Amino acid sequence: MWADVTVLSEKASVELVRRLNYFPSNVNVFACLQCGKCTSGCTVMVLMENFPHKVVDMVRLGLVPELLKSDVIWACTQCQKCRDACPQKVNPSEVFIVLRNISIIGGGSVPDTYTSMLSKVLEYGFIQDAIEIVGSDGLTYDRLKLGLSQLNGPKDMDTFQANCMDAFQRGA
Amino acid sequence: MEYILYPGCLSSTDQYQYELSVVNVLKSLNVDFSYAENVNCCGLPLRSINSYGWVYLSARLMSVMESYGKPCILLCNWCHASLSYVKKLLNNNEALMSWVNDLLAREGLRYKGDLKFKHIIQLLCEDIGFEMLRSSVKREFKGFKFSVHPGCLYFRPNDIGRPDDSHEPRMLMDLVKVLGADAELCLDCCGWAIYNTNTSTGLTLAGNRIKLASKTDGIVISCPHGGIMMDKNYEEACKVSGFKGDVPVLYYTQLLGLAIGLSPREVALNLNKSPVNVLTCKLGI
Numbered sequence: 001m002w003a004d005v006t007v008l009s010e011k012a013s014v015e016l017v018r019r020l021n022y023f024p025s026n027v028n029v030f031a032c033l034q035c036g037k038c039t040s041g042c043t044v045m046v047l048m049e050n051f052p053h054k055v056v057d058m059v060r061l062g063l064v065p066e067l068l069k070s071d072v073i074w075a076c077t078q079c080q081k082c083r084d085a086c087p088q089k090v091n092p093s094e095v096f097i098v099l100r101n102i103s104i105i106g107g108g109s110v111p112d113t114y115t116s117m118l119s120k121v122l123e124y125g126f127i128q129d130a131i132e133i134v135g136s137d138g139l140t141y142d143r144l145k146l147g148l149s150q151l152n153g154p155k156d157m158d159t160f161q162a163n164c165m166d167a168f169q170r171g172a
Numbered sequence: 173m174e175y176i177l178y179p180g181c182l183s184s185t186d187q188y189q190y191e192l193s194v195v196n197v198l199k200s201l202n203v204d205f206s207y208a209e210n211v212n213c214c215g216l217p218l219r220s221i222n223s224y225g226w227v228y229l230s231a232r233l234m235s236v237m238e239s240y241g242k243p244c245i246l247l248c249n250w251c252h253a254s255l256s257y258v259k260k261l262l263n264n265n266e267a268l269m270s271w272v273n274d275l276l277a278r279e280g281l282r283y284k285g286d287l288k289f290k291h292i293i294q295l296l297c298e299d300i301g302f303e304m305l306r307s308s309v310k311r312e313f314k315g316f317k318f319s320v321h322p323g324c325l326y327f328r329p330n331d332i333g334r335p336d337d338s339h340e341p342r343m344l345m346d347l348v349k350v351l352g353a354d355a356e357l358c359l360d361c362c363g364w365a366i367y368n369t370n371t372s373t374g375l376t377l378a379g380n381r382i383k384l385a386s387k388t389d390g391i392v393i394s395c396p397h398g399g400i401m402m403d404k405n406y407e408e409a410c411k412v413s414g415f416k417g418d419v420p421v422l423y424y425t426q427l428l429g430l431a432i433g434l435s436p437r438e439v440a441l442n443l444n445k446s447p448v449n450v451l452t453c454k455l456g457i
Contacts, residue, residue, distance in 0.1 A: 023223040024265050026331075043361045047373050074220075074369045077377070079361035080328035084338050093329070100220040113368040114221050121229070125212035126181040133188060135442040136449070146188055146440070148195075152209040154232075156279055160212065163232075163275045168218075168225035 012062045019064065019102055022171050027095055029060040031088040038082035038092045048075040052082050052092035059095060068108060073099040105171045118168065122161050125153030173299070174204040176240045178233070180248035181213050182396035186404070189440035190247055190396055193425040194292055196438050198245075200429070201300055201308065205245060210236050216254035217365075224271075230258035231272040235283040244289040249395035252291045253325035257332040259285065291326065292425065293394045294335045297343045305350050310433040311455065312352035318427075319385035320344050320355045321402075323362065323395035347424060348392055351431045355392075358384060364397035372412060378402050379413025382421070390420035390451055392427055399423065406446040421446040430455070 020027055038052040039045055050072060058067055067073055076096040083093045104110055110118075117127040130151055132142050143150065154160035177198075183190045198205055215229025234255055237244045246252045262269045263285060273283055290298070296305065327334050327341040336343050341357070348355040360381050367374025378401035385391045393399055402409065403421040410416065422444055429439035436457060441448050 024261065024268060025223065043363075043377065044366060044373060047376060048366075048370070075366070077361055077363055077366035077374075079324040079365075081324075081361075083329040083331070089331070097219055097223065101223055104221055110221055111369045114218065118218055118221060118225075121213050121215075121218065126185055127213050127217055128181065128185045130185040133186070133443055136444070137442050141188065141443065143184075143188070146192055148184075148188065148191060149207055151184060152207060152211055154212050155210045159279045160232075163228060163278060164225065167228035167275060168222045170222065170224035 016059070016062055016064060020059070020098055022105070023098065023101065025091070025094045025098065026089070027091050027098055028088070029056050029090060029095060032056045032060065032090045033088055035087065037085045037087065038090075041081045041085050043077050043079045043081060044075055050075040052076075052095075055099075056090055056092055056095055059099070064099070064102070067099055068103045068106065073103060074111060101171070122164055124151065125157075125160065126151065174206075174242050175245045175295075176208045176237060176242050177205045177245045178208045178211055178237065178247075178251065180246065180251045180396065181217075182400060183247045187396040187399045189426060189443040190399060190423045192443075193423055193429050193439040194245075194247055196434055197425050197429045197432070200432055200434065201304070203300070208237050208240065208244065212236075214248075214251040214254035216250045217368075226254070227258055227261065227268065228272055228275055230254045231262065231283045232276060232279075232281065234259065234287045235276055235281040237289070238284055238287045239281075244287060245295055246289055246291050247396065249291070249323045249325040250397065252289070253332065253334070255287070255289055256334070259287075260332055291335055291394070293322075293326070293343050293347065296347055296428070302346065302350050305347070305428070308432045309351060311431050311457075313427075313431065314352045316352075316389045316454070317354040317356065318348050318390055318392045319388040320348055320357050321362070321381070321391050321393045321398055322357075322359070323393065323398050324359075326395065327359075344392065344394055344424060348427070351427065353389075356388065360384070362395075362398040362401040364401050367401065374401065375405060375409045375412040378405055379409035379411075379415055382406070382409060382419050383413060383415040383417075385419050386415070386417050388419070389454065390422060390448075392424050393421060394424045403444050403446045418447040418450045420444070420448040420451040422448055422451070430457070
């Protein structure tokens with residue numbers, strides 16, 4: 001995964017910073033010392049062979065297109081351990097989010113679960129509709145049977161949906 | 173003081189035992205609250221799709237809840253982290269603030285930035301207090317030891333401002349000890365976010381977490397994501413990680429409810445999928 005690239009061209013560097021800054025988050029890949037603290041504490045390092053410090057290095061070497069083609073950008077569980085561990089405030093967990101966003105804005109596919117959650121938000125305001133649960137007594141329960149009030153989603157659903165569409169397509 | 177309650181997506185559509193135990197515990201402790209209406213998902217689970225979509229959803233939720241003029245109780249670590257993060261982003265970025273307010277104006281809403289919100293765990297520690305809780309305990313958990321699982325986003329990431337210490341979160345530990353039980357801390361991840369794109373990795377993380385608690389009387393959680401992964405998916409998670417054993421997984425508010433004299437039904441233990449009957453048997457209830 002180490003890249004055979006030495007120096008970013010000035011043009012590529014400007015383009016890279018523009019893409020990383022598409023959203024005002026505090027990502028700072030250029031401050032990375034490659035100490036590996038992020039990777040040593042990564043929740044999925046062993047299970048998914050995710051090495052956050054290498055992803056950060058690839059980004060600053062200008063290998064974003066290669067990362068966008070790889071599944072590695074989805075191999076992060078957003079536990080935020082790397083973000084707290086980083087002595088340079090590089091913010092690796094945010095790098096993964098920005099890369100996912102850039103990928104999708106550029107026409108990359110959205111994992112099914114996310115598509116489903118977004119469609120539920122558009123329909124109900126929440127990532128899923130209230131489901132029925134079978135209890136240990138074998139009976140089926142829903143909010144009504146449990147004495148809970150109905151879900152209080154957005155009242156003006158049309159405007160809410162239109163706003164969501166605008167917001168979720170920003171940058172595309 | 174009167175509060176408004178926002179349970180969040182997963183507690184109000186799936187993890188009913190959390191919402192129900194919170195409602196019954198707050199009533200028992202004489203806390204006045206009403207449900208927030210016209211609300212929506214905080215957007216954090218959808219941040220991977222588009223960060224602007226996330227900011228809009230969190231800002232909308234905050235602007236609606238601001239209109240009540242009361243502090244808000246949140247049950248979910250994700251909601252709390254999301255609102256904390258978006259609040260910080262908007263306070264430091266005028267362009268983002270005016271963009272989101274333009275969208276909100278179409279619904280007659282406006283984000284002002286003065287919403288006060290607390291996670292239920294924070295509320296129990298800070299507003300209700302340990303003295304009050306100690307004096308309400310009718311059923312002590314003497315001799316029990318629980319594995320305490322505050323959940324990642326309750327104490328991480330530090331830079332957006334979290335309710336508890338990022339290296340040694342104490343709140344949930346102290347709340348468990350108030351009930352007379354012994355407690356050990358675990359800062360691992362339940363795996364919910366990766367479960368969305370890689371089921372087996374998510375289940376392995378949850379199973380490994382359950383395995384770590386095999387010598388305790390159960391795992392105490394305070395976030396519905398942990399509830400989905402370790403309680404609802406208990407059987408599958410144990411299978412994937414090769415663990416055979418009985419580890420009850422329950423919300424702190426369920427444990428607290430039992431301690432202050434509520435029945436297992438009143439804290440909806442019948443909705444848990446992990447072997448919580450092991451715990452009620454030990455308690456003799």
